[in-house]
Amino acid sequence: MRWSKPFVYAAGAAVGALYASTAQAKYFFNFQPPVTPIAQDFLFIHDLFLAIITAIFLLAFGVLLYSLYNHRKSRNAKPATFSAPTTRKLWILSFIPILSLMFIDYVVLGIPSFNSVLAVTNTSHHKLTVVVTASQWKWHYAYPAYGIQYTSSLSTPTDQIYGDARKDKHFLLEVDHPMVLPTNEKVLIVLKSADVIHGFWVPAFGVKMDAIPGYIRKLWVNVEKPGVYRGQCSELCGVGHGFMPIVVRAESSAGFTKWVASERAREAATQEAAEKTWSKAALIDRGKQVFDKNCAACHQPSGLGIPGAFPPIAWGHPFSATPAMLADLKALGFFRDGKIVGGPVKNHIHIVLDGIPGTPMPAFASQLGDADIASVITFERNAFGNNSGDIVQPEQITTARPKSTKHPK
Ligand code: HEC
Ligand SMILES: [Cu+2]
Structure with missing residues (x-):
């Protein structure tokens, strides 16, 4: 049979296009390069396993093809009639594959896997x-x-998430404040969850562990190469599951010491911010940033919330939800006649500091400093058409905090 010319050209073009796009995007189908001893072990076991099964596959497939060809009908091959080994030779031939598979499983792969699991x-x-x-x-x-x-x-900016801007290289894999680790040091990671099950997973580290509410779990890493490593939450944990990446920056020990010093300076600045008195404009400015980062995922950048789940921040908008949720809001003065209204400042501070127990509204006491909480409340009370004119100063947050939730910043 002869291939028609247009077909050959089209096929050539398709292969060429595929090749060009692959080269451009630098696709690769493998693990990320391992940077911890555990990840190296895992990759070694994986590669060994892959090499062994590839060899077994080729061998078995070779025998199959050979038999198909040599015992074909045109050569008058007769199907075998036995259904179990009959001679000593057949018994031996049957047991060799079983024993060698067991040897591969329990010894060649089993020993290194067992060691790595213990090491973790x-x-x-x-x-x-x-x-x-x-x-x-x-x-x-x-x-x-x-x-x-x-x-x-x-x-990652919201316009990229909503498709209004070009996605950049680390789309959904970029954070404001990465975790920083020193290289070549054994670091214990104590893993906890404040609400539902999440998963800590950084592929280049080889380890992956679930954070389970009520449990304290431990894992360790020893990053051998400086660099930025990206991972994601690996347990479906609600609508924002795709929006909680893990970014780790590994620094030489000198770099790590420098980072510690700069973090301390930053904490001192936060402390200073909490102690001074702010202008209304400055509070609103800072409050918008705090809102976009910490509240917009639920209450939405528009402040209109999501019906049935997250109430609007813009007052005067209707909100329907379960009676229990609405009762909480009503008791706090934030809900009347089917609509969200502006409740008292005191309760507003209480909601943001302590959350609303039994609902997804989180407590921000241990997550945000006093200046951040004061500014986000001032922002909410003056944005989205809520022109209350109220100003909340960081000092009010400092006094409202229960002692137990004093933010160290
Ligand atoms: C994980 C989702 C989530 C996040 C993040 C969140 N909230 Fe809420 N928020 C809720 C839910 C749900 C309610 C309603 C609870 C109820 O009905 O009792 C609520 C209620 C409120 C209310 C009272 C009702 C209203 O709409 O005015 C205020 C004020 C509020 N949140 C402020 C904030 C602020 C400020 C932030 C950020 C610092 C924030 N929330 C972040 C889920 C969230
Ligand atoms: Cu999660």
């Missing part, structure tokens, strides 16, 4: 501890030895 759980002799707390939908990192703690949230 061995958190002894760590030098640094980082407490990682997952919540809907951000990560919180604390370094108890240095008195540093902060929230890390998605920094």
Whole structure:
């Protein structure tokens, strides 16, 4: 049979196009390059396994093709009539594959896998501890030895998320404040969850563990190469599940020490911000940023919320939800006659600090500093058409905080 010319050209063009696009996007089908001993072990086991099954596949397929060809009908091949090994030779031939598969499974692959699984759980002799707390939908990192703690949230701009701007390279994989680790040091990660199950997963580290509410779980990493490593929450945890990436920057120990110093300076600045008196414009300015980062995922950038789930922040808009949710809002003075209304400042502060228990409205007491909370409340009371003119100063937040939730910043 001869191929028609147009067909050959079309096929050639298709292959060429495929090749060109692959070359451009630098696709690769493999694990991310491993940067911890555990990830290296896992990759080794994976590669070994792949090599072995490829060899077995080729061997078995070779035998199959050989038999198909050699025992074909035109050569008058007769189908075998036996259904079980009959001779000693056949018994041996049957047992060799079984025994060799068991050897591969339990010895060649089993021993290294068992060792790696044990290694993952061995958190002894760590030098640094980082407490990682997952919540809907951000990560919180604390370094108890240095008195540093902060929230890390998605920094991909909303216009990219809604398709109004070109997606950049690290679309949905960029945060405002990455986790920072020193290289070549065993770091213990204590994993917690503040609400539902989340999953801590950074592929280049090889480890992946669920953060389960009510449990404290431990894993460790020893990053051997400086760089930025990206991962994601790996347990479906609500509508913002795709919006809580994990970004880790690994620094040499000198770089890490410098980072610690700069974090301390930042915390001092936050402290200063909490102590001074702000102008209304400055509060609203800062409040908008705090809102976009911490509240807009639920209450929406427009402040109109999502019917049935997240109430509007814009007052005068209707909100229907379960009677229990509405009762909470009514008791706080934020709901009347089917509509969201502006409740008292005191309750507004209470809602943002302590959340509304039993609903998705989170407590921000341990996540935001006093200046951030004061400014977001001032913003909410003066934006989206809520022209209340109210000003809330950081000092009011400082006094409203219960002692137990004093933010160290
Ligand atoms: C995870 C989703 C979520 C996030 C994030 C969130 N809220 Fe809420 N918020 C809710 C829900 C749900 C309610 C209603 C609870 C109820 O009905 O009792 C609520 C209610 C409120 C209310 C009272 C009702 C209203 O609409 O005025 C205020 C004020 C409020 N949130 C402010 C904030 C602020 C400020 C932030 C950010 C610092 C924030 N929320 C972040 C889910 C969220
Ligand atoms: Cu999650």
